[in-house]
Amino acid sequence: MTHESAPPDELTFWSFVDFAVRKARQELPAVDTDAMRMALTLSRASSMVIYDLESTVHRPRGLTWPGFRVIFALWLAGPMEAKTTADISGTSRAALSALLNTLERDGLVVRERASHDRRALQLSLTEEGYGAILGGFRAHNRRESAWAEALEPHERTELVRLLNKLMAGSTDAKAKFRS
Amino acid sequence: MTHESAPPDELTFWSFVDFAVRKARQELPAVDTDAMRMALTLSRASSMVIYDLESTVHRPRGLTWPGFRVIFALWLAGPMEAKTTADISGTSRAALSALLNTLERDGLVVRERASHDRRALQLSLTEEGYGAILGGFRAHNRRESAWAEALEPHERTELVRLLNKLMAGSTDAKAKFRS
DNA sequence: TCAGATTCATCAAACATTTGATCATTTGGG
DNA sequence: CCCAAATGATCAAATGTTTGATGAATCTGA
Numbered sequence: 562m563t564h565e566s567a568p569p570d571e572l573t574f575w576s577f578v579d580f581a582v583r584k585a586r587q588e589l590p591a592v593d594t595d596a597m598r599m600a601l602t603l604s605r606a607s608s609m610v611i612y613d614l615e616s617t618v619h620r621p622r623g624l625t626w627p628g629f630r631v632i633f634a635l636w637l638a639g640p641m642e643a644k645t646t647a648d649i650s651g652t653s654r655a656a657l658s659a660l661l662n663t664l665e666r667d668g669l670v671v672r673e674r675a676s677h678d679r680r681a682l683q684l685s686l687t688e689e690g691y692g693a694i695l696g697g698f699r700a701h702n703r704r705e706s707a708w709a710e711a712l713e714p715h716e717r718t719e720l721v722r723l724l725n726k727l728m729a730g731s732t733d734a735k736a737k738f739r740s
Numbered sequence: 741m742t743h744e745s746a747p748p749d750e751l752t753f754w755s756f757v758d759f760a761v762r763k764a765r766q767e768l769p770a771v772d773t774d775a776m777r778m779a780l781t782l783s784r785a786s787s788m789v790i791y792d793l794e795s796t797v798h799r800p801r802g803l804t805w806p807g808f809r810v811i812f813a814l815w816l817a818g819p820m821e822a823k824t825t826a827d828i829s830g831t832s833r834a835a836l837s838a839l840l841n842t843l844e845r846d847g848l849v850v851r852e853r854a855s856h857d858r859r860a861l862q863l864s865l866t867e868e869g870y871g872a873i874l875g876g877f878r879a880h881n882r883r884e885s886a887w888a889e890a891l892e893p894h895e896r897t898e899l900v901r902l903l904n905k906l907m908a909g910s911t912d913a914k915a916k917f918r919s
Numbered sequence: 920t921c922a923g924a925t926t927c928a929t930c931a932a933a934c935a936t937t938t939g940a941t942c943a944t945t946t947g948g949g
Numbered sequence: 950c951c952c953a954a955a956t957g958a959t960c961a962a963a964t965g966t967t968t969g970a971t972g973a974a975t976c977t978g979a
Contacts, residue, residue: 568817574917575907577813577828584816585877592881596888599896600789606903607786608830610779613915620937627965634756637763638747644927649756651787656966658929663964680927680974698764702771704913709775711909716902717778723891723899724785728754730890734883736792738753799967806935823957835936837959842934859944859957 574609578602610708618700622693623667627652627660629697632669632686636694640685642675653739669693753788757781789887797879801872802846806831806839808876811848811865815873819864821854832918848872 572580578601585592615626624632634650635641647657661684664670669690675681686694709717751759757780764771794805803811813829814820826836840863843849848869854860865873888896 568820572817572824572828574828574830577817581812581816588816589874589878589881593885593888595893595896596884597881598900599888599891600793600884602900602903603782603786604790605830606907607782609907609910609915609917611783612918613910613913614779616916616937625937625964633760637760637767638751638756641747642927645751649751649753651753651784653966653968654928655930655968659965678927678975682928695768699768702768702776705775705779706772707913708906708909708915709772709778711906711912712778712902714774716905717774719898720902720906721777721781723895723902724781726895727887727890727899728785728788730887731788731792733890734792734886736788736887737795738788739791795967804934804967821957832936832938833958834938834960838935854957857945857957861958 574605578605613708614701614704618704619697622697622700624693624697627656628664628669629694629701631657631660631664632690632694633698635670635684635686636691636698640683643672643682643684646684647739651739664690753784757784792887793880793883797883798876801876801879803872803876806835807843807848808873808880810836810839810843811869811873812877814849814863814865815870815877819862822851822861822863825863826918830918843869 569576569580578598581601582594582598585597586594611626615629619626619629630650631646631652634646638645638649643657643661644654646652647654650657652660661670661672665672668687671685671687673683673685675683712720747759748755757777760780761773761777764776765773790805794808798805798808809829810825810831813825817824817828822836822840823833825831826833829836831839840849840851844851847866850864850866852862852864854862891899
């Protein structure tokens with residue numbers, strides 16, 4: 562059949578992007594390959610970094626990646642309403658509600674009813690939660706450094722600029738957000 | 741206490757990166773802020789794009805994001821062993837095993853014992869699976885295009901180059917991979 | 920003031936993921 | 950040739966995510 566682009570003998574997580582883009586163009590000539598390559602590469606790079614951080618730093622310390630994100634937000638922004646925590650940690654409210662059951666059970670976070678609005682929750686870190694994020698984040702940041710070394714300083718800056726520009730464009734793209 | 745960097749009134753998923761980097765430097769002066777900003781921005785950008793694609797394109801069509809990744813790999817690379825599918829789709833073998841229960845039940849994929857090695861599985865798309873990915877991917881790619889428009893063509897190229905360089909560096913960083 | 924619309928959190932069901940264990944098959948070295 | 954080690958898939962238990970529904974508190978406008 563396809564004498565064009567038979568899958569190479571060894572297709573890997575990395576090399577699949579190139580292969581997929583070529584193959585998709587054959588199957589669907591109208592495909593926007595630049596956009597395809599960009600999204601595919603973005604999600605793969607992110608997935609690699611996150612998997613590495615989660616499996617080498619956080620899981621061994623008893624935290625999942627989502628758990629880390631929440632504790633991290635509470636560490637830096639201080640006690641706040643659950644809605645805000647969900648927003649800035651990138652967790653939906655329903656997911657946060659479930660996540661808090663674990664974090665509270667493990668003694669890292671406390672839930673309290675907000676005084677000004679009895680529907681709302683006020684979240685804060687316990688002493689133990691504070692200790693967990695301090696130790697965890699140091700290791701986390703060391704690992705981030707190891708990754709970052711792959712790029713020159715000006716390249717890191719440029720990468721961040723491009724990603725920010727991409728996120729800023731989400732408004733025009735009418736992107737859907739978590740709620 | 742902290743008269744330095746009190747959280748701004750409205751902290752959002754976007755603006756949290758800047759705030760977090762400033763605040764982390766106060767709390768832990770030794771932090772590598774460039775690496776921190778890079779990883780934080782990368783994971784957020786990716787999460788936004790993926791959430792948008794999943795919730796606007798795939799879930800409404802009855803596919804989850806992980807399900808899409810697997811079907812997508814099978815579409816482009818053709819029938820292959822489950823181990824390879826796991827590799828190139830970025831799924832662990834255990835997760836793929838569970839995922840296949842759903843995909844097979846929904847009639848999108850078939851599992852068959854490989855002839856040359858009776859431990860191995862051969863995966864292939866059904867007609868229905870082929871139809872699903874064809875329609876789904878068109879919509880997926882249109883959405884990717886909308887995102888990509890935020891960047892100039894040369895910026896897209898540069899973003900991809902930087903992400904690839906980052907991934908290539910994972911070897912030096914001794915990153916952990918899914919298995 | 921008060922009824923309807925909103926907002927906040929939670930629940931429920933289905934699904935996917937992680938780590939670590941288990942089972943079957945295949946491979947490799949003595 | 951045969952047994953130990955390695956490999957492929959699955960299982961089990963714990964966790965987190967999604968969408969859509971529900972309950973409770975607050976807000977709004979007539």
